[in-house]
Amino acid sequence: MKNFDYIKPSNLADAISALKEYENAFLFAGGTDLLVGMKNNFLKPQYIIDLKGISNIKSFEYQEGWHFGALTTIRDIEVSETLQQKMPFLCQAASSLGSIQIRNRATIGGNLCNASPAADIATMFLAMDSQIKIISIDNEKVVGLDKFFTGPNSTILNRGEVLTEIIVPKDAEQFKGVYIKFGPRKGMDIGIVNIAVLLDADFESGLCKRIRIALGAVAPTPIRARQAEGLLSGNALGPDSINKAAELASSETDPISDFRASAGYRKELVKTLVVRGINTILASNRNS
Numbered sequence: 001m002k003n004f005d006y007i008k009p010s011n012l013a014d015a016i017s018a019l020k021e022y023e024n025a026f027l028f029a030g031g032t033d034l035l036v037g038m039k040n041n042f043l044k045p046q047y048i049i050d051l052k053g054i055s056n057i058k059s060f061e062y063q064e065g066w067h068f069g070a071l072t073t074i075r076d077i078e079v080s081e082t083l084q085q086k087m088p089f090l091c092q093a094a095s096s097l098g099s100i101q102i103r104n105r106a107t108i109g110g111n112l113c114n115a116s117p118a119a120d121i122a123t124m125f126l127a128m129d130s131q132i133k134i135i136s137i138d139n140e141k142v143v144g145l146d147k148f149f150t151g152p153n154s155t156i157l158n159r160g161e162v163l164t165e166i167i168v169p170k171d172a173e174q175f176k177g178v179y180i181k182f183g184p185r186k187g188m189d190i191g192i193v194n195i196a197v198l199l200d201a202d203f204e205s206g207l208c209k210r211i212r213i214a215l216g217a218v219a220p221t222p223i224r225a226r227q228a229e230g231l232l233s234g235n236a237l238g239p240d241s242i243n244k245a246a247e248l249a250s251s252e253t254d255p256i257s258d259f260r261a262s263a264g265y266r267k268e269l270v271k272t273l274v275v276r277g278i279n280t281i282l283a284s285n286r287n288s
């Protein structure tokens with residue numbers, strides 16, 4: 001690993017000016033992606049700016065929607081009793097990431113900014129219609145998470161910009177949801193296909209009011225299956241409509257073949273997981 005200078009600012013303003021001042025500087029949140037990249041010599045930062053000394057972006061609160069500081073750890077989300085009650089599907093996605101040691105260090109901001117197509121929390125936040133706050137020395141902007149990813153390990157972030165917050169709209173609590181990470185191993189591996197399904201339905205009649213389907217590991221970035229969502233929203237949920245939506249969702253993907261699975265297998269898997277995701281939510285809410 002190449003030598004680097006280490007900077008640990010205690011506030012956001014200092015972190016942003018360091019980022020602006022030093023070329024080839026990388027932000028360090030939990031380091032669980034960054035250090036792997038450095039060890040493998042994919043990344044050779046000259047400066048590391050450690051964000052962990054900044055206390056005001058480490059937690060989350062409800063304020064006309066949920067505001068999650070970028071440094072919130074995956075473990076904080078997994079074990080939060082409040083989130084378990086309000087949005088258990090988010091905790092479920094958190095619990096599927098890595099191991100407990102990784103979850104204790106890994107942050108939600110790091111998961112988004114690393115921009116893996118298979119990122120677990122990113123896929124769930126995408127289904128939740130989240131927005132993100134980006135701050136630089138002279139600007140602050142809020143953009144939809146669906147506009148953030150531009151390709152594998154690539155985002156709209158420019159040099160000098162820091163992701164500080166993930167904002168989840170307040171209506172996220174009205175949904176029932178599920179996160180399925182499909183892969184041969186139970187932990188410590190990324191999924192062959194990941195799916196987050198959020199459903200707002202009349203469970204007695206089977207009417208789907210709104211549905212959101214996000215998919216990971218089947219395109220250069222996590223994606224929403226918008227056409228499948230459009231087919232089901234406002235319509236009855238039955239075997240035919242669910243199967244059609246699953247076909248549509250699969251047609252919206254653009255997976256690669258790699259050592260984990262072929263593109264064709266991933267496309268088939270999307271169909272199965274869309275059906276499984278919706279049926280899982282229906283089965284657990286029909287009589288509740």
Ligand SMILES: Cc1cc2nc3c(=O)[nH]c(=O)nc-3n(C[C@H](O)[C@H](O)[C@H](O)COP(=O)(O)OP(=O)(O)OC[C@H]3O[C@@H](n4cnc5c(N)ncnc54)[C@H](O)[C@@H]3O)c2cc1C
Pocket residue numbers: 026027028029030031032033034035036070071074096097098099102105106107108109110111112113114118119120121157161162163164188189190
């Ligand atoms: C053994 C192991 C298992 C893993 N398993 C999984 C898994 O199952 N699922 C999964 O999704 N991921 C997994 N990961 C990947 C990783 O743990 C997650 O992506 C994690 O959330 C990254 O967060 P971090 O805080 O460690 O990011 P870091 O490594 O600190 O940062 C990642 C990248 O984002 C940038 N960055 C970080 N924070 C910000 C910010 N606020 N603003 C701008 N840029 C920022 C950094 O400069 C860096 O380029 C695994 C990693 C390891 C080592």
